[in-house]
Amino acid sequence: MNIREQVTRTVDSLSAPELRQVAEYLSFLRFRSRVKRKTPINEKRLAKLYAEFSNDDRQLAEEGIEDYNNDLLDEDNK
Numbered sequence: 001m002n003i004r005e006q007v008t009r010t011v012d013s014l015s016a017p018e019l020r021q022v023a024e025y026l027s028f029l030r031f032r033s034r035v036k037r038k039t040p041i042n043e044k045r046l047a048k049l050y051a052e053f054s055n056d057d058r059q060l061a062e063e064g065i066e067d068y069n070n071d072l073l074d075e076d077n078k
Contacts, residue, residue, distance in 0.1 A: 011022065 011019070014022065
């Protein structure tokens with residue numbers, strides 16, 4: 001008996017709740033196989049993007065720091 005026949009026999013004997021669990025597990029296996037096929041992260045490209053936007057991020061943070069500091073002071077004075 002091959003593996004397909006063994007699985008088929010086992011599945012045929014499962015209750016409805018057990019079948020739902022099997023269906024969920026099969027969905028997980030399919031999802032995992034799709035994730036594994038995705039292209040791995042290109043670290044050089046990611047570093048380039050980080051560098052490209054780091055000045056903008058820093059500027060936005062510096063612009064908002066005064067408001068943040070004022071909000072903290074207001075909370076302390078309550």
